[in-house]
Amino acid sequence: MINTHHFKEKLEVEKKSLEEELGQIAIFNTETNIWEATPDKEMMGEIDDNDAADRFEDFEERSGMTTTLQTRLSDVNRALAKIENGTYGLCEVSNDPIEEDRLEANPAARTNKAHMND
Template identity: 50%
Template sequence: MGTVIDKKKIKEKLETEKDTLLEQLRDMGKLNPETGEWEATPEEVKFPESDQNDMADRFEDFEARSSMMKTLEPRLNNILKALKGLNRESFGRCEVCKKDIEMARLEANPAARTCKKHMEG
């Protein structure tokens, strides 16, 4: 018998990470229902008479949020994919060698689809 993959534990981990990511994304923007993509929301202009510096700051904030969201979104999608795949029999098996993925690796990255030997990078 090999290591039993603790799906419940992994699911909890995925759900927690999903919530954290969603919280961060909601802080910075909103999900566009038309494209299904997260978009940064521009800050509301409270002082229309604000000077050029303020405008530049606001633009930088928006840019920073946009790029932050671009890194969070694929992580969220990965987690959603992993959650979907969790109930499949093939979950926890390496896509390359079809062997069980090490539990330690799954705990560190529940969305992992390959074993340590076949992980990218």
């Protein structure tokens, strides 16, 4: 039997740190429930052309990072919801138990090892 309490703690720690990281590069849009990368202040106002390309790259980077973190956060939230409804630790493809070492490495894993590439 899986110790869901143990994994819930791990997931909550990860959720907190993901939200902190997102908070530094993005703002949460409460209408769409989506994290949006924040533009540079300089992009909104005066900026000389030499810097413009660099700044844009920074924003692109932040957008990419925001997407990555947001995807991870939604997996974590999904796993927490599964703990609540009693389906945590079951493969979403086969419904077989997910190996404990896999959950230990990734508590938000959605599939067991047999279906990790599905």
